[in-house]
Amino acid sequence: MPTTIHGTNGITFNDGSTQNSRPAVGFRNRIINGDMRIDQRSSGASYAVTTGSAYGSCDRWGSLAGASGVWTQRRTATTLTDFPFAMRIQRTAGSTSTAACYIGQVIETTNCADLAGRSVTLSFEAIAGANFSAASSLIYAEVWTGTGSDQGWGALNSATWTGQTAIINSAQPITTTKTRYSSTAVVPAGVNEIAIRFYAVGVGTAGANDFFEITGFQLEAGSTATDFERRPIGTELALCQRYYDKSYSMNVAPGTNTLNGMVQGIMETYAGAWYQGGGSIRFTTEMRRAPDFNYRDYTGTLNRFTNFWTGSYGYNINPTVTLFVSTKAVSILETAGPSGGWSGSPLMCHYTADAEL
Amino acid sequence: MNYKLTLNPECVFRIEDSTYITKSEFNSSWTAYEKWIAEGNEPLPAVEPPVVPAPEPEVVPVPEQETPAP
Numbered sequence: 244m245p246t247t248i249h250g251t252n253g254i255t256f257n258d259g260s261t262q263n264s265r266p267a268v269g270f271r272n273r274i275i276n277g278d279m280r281i282d283q284r285s286s287g288a289s290y291a292v293t294t295g296s297a298y299g300s301c302d303r304w305g306s307l308a309g310a311s312g313v314w315t316q317r318r319t320a321t322t323l324t325d326f327p328f329a330m331r332i333q334r335t336a337g338s339t340s341t342a343a344c345y346i347g348q349v350i351e352t353t354n355c356a357d358l359a360g361r362s363v364t365l366s367f368e369a370i371a372g373a374n375f376s377a378a379s380s381l382i383y384a385e386v387w388t389g390t391g392s393d394q395g396w397g398a399l400n401s402a403t404w405t406g407q408t409a410i411i412n413s414a415q416p417i418t419t420t421k422t423r424y425s426s427t428a429v430v431p432a433g434v435n436e437i438a439i440r441f442y443a444v445g446v447g448t449a450g451a452n453d454f455f456e457i458t459g460f461q462l463e464a465g466s467t468a469t470d471f472e473r474r475p476i477g478t479e480l481a482l483c484q485r486y487y488d489k490s491y492s493m494n495v496a497p498g499t500n501t502l503n504g505m506v507q508g509i510m511e512t513y514a515g516a517w518y519q520g521g522g523s524i525r526f527t528t529e530m531r532r533a534p535d536f537n538y539r540d541y542t543g544t545l546n547r548f549t550n551f552w553t554g555s556y557g558y559n560i561n562p563t564v565t566l567f568v569s570t571k572a573v574s575i576l577e578t579a580g581p582s583g584g585w586s587g588s589p590l591m592c593h594y595t596a597d598a599e600l
Numbered sequence: 601m602n603y604k605l606t607l608n609p610e611c612v613f614r615i616e617d618s619t620y621i622t623k624s625e626f627n628s629s630w631t632a633y634e635k636w637i638a639e640g641n642e643p644l645p646a647v648e649p650p651v652v653p654a655p656e657p658e659v660v661p662v663p664e665q666e667t668p669a670p
Contacts, residue, residue, distance in 0.1 A: 533622040545618035563647045565607040578649040
């Protein structure tokens with residue numbers, strides 16, 4: 244089919260797609276980490292999905308299950324050159340639970356409010372495992388809208404967004420051949436928040452390969468699904484770090500036993516009988532809100548520091564601290580010294596900072 | 601779930617996962633904490649810093665003045 248330029252109906256390209264208005268060129272994909280390359284929390288390890296709305300696997304992707312102990316999610320390496328990573332959503336072998344498993348992404352209000360009153364197109368790639376048990380091999384794709392601001396993943400799942408409405412609710416049969424699917428809808432006027440959500444429901448007794456893999460998510464303005472937008476890894480990681488930051492290297496899971504990349508939390512001094520200490524840690528990029536924050540010593544123990552002194556190091560150092568957290572940094576005030584006492588030592592730590600929706 | 605106050609009223613410590621939770625209407629962790637309080641629960645108190653005693657004032661004796669001769 245040749246490319247056709249219509250007088251009043253846009254352009255029909257030689258793949259059969261029609262574009263009625265000028266497409267956005269750069270940063271048209273409103274989904275962050277749509278190709279599942281970044282998994283700062285788990286670095287590809289399996290995450291057990293629970294009945295609480297949470298974030299445990301690939302960056303920016305929330306999870307939820309109808310029952311705990313039934314489903315896992317993890318970033319998995321594919322053999323594909325176009326999408327080398329996907330999210331594998333797997334029902335545990337032997338399970339007979341028919342609880343559903345969800346993943347989804349809530350788009351920050353400031354990044355989607357402009358879509359109100361416009362057409363949007365959702366596209367994604369999916370493939371079924373050999374034992375995918377869902378009835379008719381269906382997965383469900385949804386696009387939700389609301390008129391509030393940044394009400395988040397938990398509120399979405401409890402259906403408490405202000406004016407919560409599904410504008411796409413599509414039952415999509417999938418196969419063991421990777422395929423790209425798309426749906427288009429109009430975002431109502433007045434919408435101020437948007438999320439995409441997917442789920443599946445297992446049937447019978449789960450086999451060893453009762454899973455589906457999903458990747459290549461794109462939500463864009465317009466009535467046509469365009470090619471997945473490829474962003475440089477540094478750009479994509481920076482987008483993720485607005486919502487989750489850590490001291491560990493990108494592919495090192497928090498809690499790993501490592502000295503590499505620890506930051507100085509406190510410079511400890513000792514004056515007479517009184518400990519005096521404090522410090523600050525600056526986040527990699529400015530975060531969406533003042534994040535929830537925790538720190539660990541190098542062994543991975545939470546709420547502990549590692550001390551450096553005279554060419555050596557320790558762990559399990561436990562001063563009492565008060566934190567003052569902004570979107571850019573955390574200031575740490577020591578209010579009581581550690582047991583055992585370590586005067587004059589820098590107290591180092593790993594940290595995670597979570598500002599997800 | 602249990603919490604412990606800190607000296608910063610805009611930050612509480614969630615004991616379950618050793619995480620400091622920051623006050624924000626856009627933080628579901630903080631709204632969960634407020635709901636927990638509204639249900640009648642009480643967080644553990646903050647650890648107060650030790651009271652550093654003020655140094656003893658140095659007393660400098662006033663020198664006796666000689667009484668001038670009449």
